[in-house]
Amino acid sequence: MVDEEGFREFVQARLPRLSRAAYLLAGGHAQAEDLLQAALIKAALHWAKVSAAGDPEAYIRKILYHEHVRTWRRRRFLEHTTDVLPETAGGDETDRAVLRLVLEQALAKLTPKQRAVVVLRYFEDLSEAVTAQVMGTSVGTVKSQTNHALSRLRTLAPELAELVEMEVRS
Known part of the structure; x- marks a missing residue:
């Protein structure tokens, strides 16, 4: 029943x-x-x-x-890179909205596993052990994927570096 x-x-x-x-x-x-x-x-x-x-x-x-x-x-989508970044939204948006858009675009460029690690660790606030359990991987894989994802985020969106560093420290 x-x-x-x-x-x-x-x-x-x-x-x-x-x-x-x-x-x-x-x-x-x-x-x-x-x-x-x-x-x-x-x-x-x-x-x-x-x-x-x-x-x-x-x-x-x-x-x-x-x-x-x-x-x-x-x-399996292929990523198409360009030399020119797309225009950002109008100047009347708040810094928070712009930051959110930059974060969304950067997350979209991560691999699915890297995105999942970032979401589970930093947005869902799960521990490494629980994240590993949810993903069906080892804690070491979670650690390495987190490291790769944060490094890639720093490269893709340097303006997020301060936000990422605060998250790593906490």
Whole structure:
């Protein structure tokens, strides 16, 4: 028997966090909605087992990560670099909005594994051990992927260096 009410309550309570994680993994609202929907469908089909496991949010985060990688592997986009950066938005935007856009663009240029590590470690605030568990890798892989991702972010968006350094220190 499926506990529909329990599933609905869980989704209602955790939707903002899960949506944010999906958005940061996918890099766009439409892709994030699709990613989250696929993960929630999988979780709903096995909700009795998922809820009995103890931490359904961690289980769904793991589904999100695996769905993200599965989708990426199916589509394999080629990155096209140019000598000229695209124009930035109008001058009336706040510094925070500009920083967010720069971060989104930089995250989009990371590999899926590097993006997942950054999202899980710094936006979801998971430990290295929990991140390794969610990703199904070793703690050493999480550490090396984090190092590579932060290095690449420093190169792709030097203006984020101060933000990245603050995150590394904390």
